[in-house]
Amino acid sequence: MLVSLVGAVELGLLYALMALGVYITFRILDFPDLTVDGSFTTGAAIGTVMTIAGSPPWLAVIFAFFGGAVAGTLTGLLHTKGKVNGLLSGIIMMIALYSINLRILGKPNVPLRGEANIFDGASVLTIGLILAVVAKIGLDLFFKTNLGLSLRATGDNSRMIRSFGANTDGTIIMGVALSNALVACSGALIAHSQNAANNSMGIGMIVIGLASVIIGEAIFGAKTIFRATLAVVLGAIIYRVIYALALRVEWLDAQDMKLITAVIIVGALVIPTIRRAIKSKSIAKKRTEEVLSSMGQTSGGGS
Amino acid sequence: MLKIEGVSKLFNPGTVDEKIALLNANLHMKQGDFVTVIGSNGAGKSTLMNIISGVMKPDAGNIYIEGTEVSQLSEYSRSKWIGRVFQDPMAGTAPRMTIEENLAIAYKRGKPRGFSFGVNSKNRKVFREELSRLGIGLENRMTAKVGLLSGGERQALSLLMATFTRPQILLLDEHTAALDPARAELVTTLTENIVRELNLTTLMVTHNMEQAIRLGNRLIMMDKGKIILQVDEAQKQGLTVERLLGEFERISGKKMADDRVVLG
Incomplete structure (x- = not known):
């Protein structure tokens, strides 16, 4: 029981990065971005394939971050420059990424067992905690910078921020890119923690991310950015704990x-x-x- | 300072709903001019504002700000010259951000926005001083979310945000119309003071005839997308509401039709 709870907290910390990404699009930008289902797997694929090819795991995770950023940038471009509806641009990218992810992976299921792993040196709990805290505080600080303020204002009142000379197309693209970068990073970490990447591991990820954001906000509140990001991280952990507890109920199973x-x-x-x-x-x-x-x-x- | 030459704009061109929003509009404003704009419903007053600010691009004609042709520039790139206050008190501020964060955004008008903190101890001091000039106590609530302010307070803040970086041009689109009379009076007084102090080149749309005559040094009247009357500084001295309405009837051949017009 205790072991499965610790496992849930560990996973929750890794998924927290993904939840923070979802928080950026859904709450800050007010942009319902569904790219997440694809970009999570993209991150996992990049993290796995690069590690197998022999690059250090931390480098693979950083590349996963940038891979996600590229996917997010494309979604943002589709929406702002292509004038495609926000939901639809996310769905289009999600579908496109499904093929791209298969290309990166080469086959639907790629095991990582026996390869180098980012969790080799320290426990999942330690690394997960460090990364989640760094991402949370990094975002808190970013949202206080002039750039971060203009990003928040884009989601809050885009007409106002344009009248003060910010290019809202640019801020939207940047926000969606940052969001998917965090999601992909989370995907790479999850792949390392379960020693495998498969092409369907991102399916439903957007809903899990949303659940984490909503649970966190409902329990811990979202009065300030500091509170909100903390709530999102804790929400991701609580979601995993509920998941673990639900699986212990006899008449429920994974499906x-x-x-x-x-x-x-x-x-x-x-x-x-x-x-x-x-x-x-x-x-x-x-x-x-x-x-x-x-x-x-x-x-x-x-x- | 601001020169509008032969600007025209059609809505829904080529359809049965085609409407002339602006027709060959010409306006030349010198530094420090304060022009009030009046006109009947659908006269093109808001279109004129939107064309100047870049929300819409004209179908014909040129717009110059300090000699630069801007008619094809995007809204956000024109914002470095233009401060704006909208009719809707909710439109000019970001409700989920604090007063000081809103001011920090306005403070960076037309400048690159990078990774330095938007609110720091130095500009917080500037913000406090600026807010205290409004005289409504906002300087003591700088970390309050703007969404908690009343409509009048938000509009006063919008006015401050639009002006304290001294834009070349200030556009006021019926910015007191949505407020109750007392708040409207406060915002009008603030507007007068700020425009005079900073010597801002200002274009103000209003439905209040008395206000249109009392404020500013020039007045223009619009009808059906055209500027039908320009009243210069000397002529504006002896102007009354009756004479203004008389002029309108004489030129346009009809009575001023505006469901919101206030004769003052």
Whole structure:
């Protein structure tokens, strides 16, 4: 039990990079980018193939990062310069990447066992923790720079930021590229941690990323960027823990996970809404009573 | 400073909905000119603003800012010369960002945006001073999200953000129309003070006739995409709302039709 929980936290830390990527597009840029399903595998493929070819694992992960950035750039170009609908440009890239990933891998399933591994020197927990913290703080700082501010403003009020001279096409492309770079990086790390890459490992990744973002925000809040990125990292871990616990339920097995993910997202979306509604109703009721009673007093005094 | 020559713009060209938004518009503004723009519904006032700022590109004609031909430049590249305040108080600021972050964005108007921090102790001091000039206490709420401000506060902040980097041209598109009378009066006073202090070349669309006459040194009247009347500094001295409406009827041959017009 404890072993599987530690394993869940380890995986959660590696998936946190992917969740942070999804957070950039969905929350900061307000751009629903589905490239993620493809670029996650692209990262895994690059990380695996380069390692097998003999390059050091850390270099393979860095190349995976840039591979993801290229994929994101193409999605961004499709959307901004090609004027293709945001969702559609992500889907197009996702499909295109499916073939490209197969090309990189050479065959659908490539094992890494016996090769060098990025987790050779230290535990997954240590490396995962370091990378997640570095990515989180790096993003926090980036979003305070002038460039980061213009990226945030693009998602918040694009008309406003254009009127102050920022090229919103550029900021969108940059944001989507950064997002997919983190996703691909996460893909490479996951491939190393499970000692294999396969062509379908990215399927459903966007939903897992979204689930992590939504769970994290629902539990920890997203008042500031610092809080929000922390929430996303913790959300990714919590998702993995729920996953691990769900797998221990006897009548559930691995193939039910997509359904469980859907249920988790629905819960994380609906429960806060219901809670807010109940709260505002009770406040309204209380205030109405107060107003009524104070009016009763004044009219009583007048008669 | 700003020169508009023979600018025309069609909406939906070649379709049954074709509409002349601007027809051969000419306007020449000198440094420090403050021109108010009035006109009936669909006269082309907003189109004129959008053409100058680059939201739309003209179908014909030229636009010069300080001698540079800008009519084919994108909106964001023209922004280094042009400050704008929109009618919608929500349009000029980013609601999920703090007051100081919004100011930091405005502070970088037309400059490259790199990896240095947007808000630092040095420019925070500048922001505080600028905010205190508004006189509505925003200097004490610099880390508050802009989404928490009222419409009037947001519009005052938008005005400050549009002007404190001293743009060559200031465009005000009915920027007080969506506010209640007291807030509108506050923003109008702030506008007057800021424009005078910084000597900004300003073009202001308004529905308020009295305001159009009281503010600025020149006035133009538009109808059906054309600038039908230009009132210069000397003529504007003795102008009244009645005479202005009379002029409109005489030139256009109809009564001023505008569901939102305020006679003042």
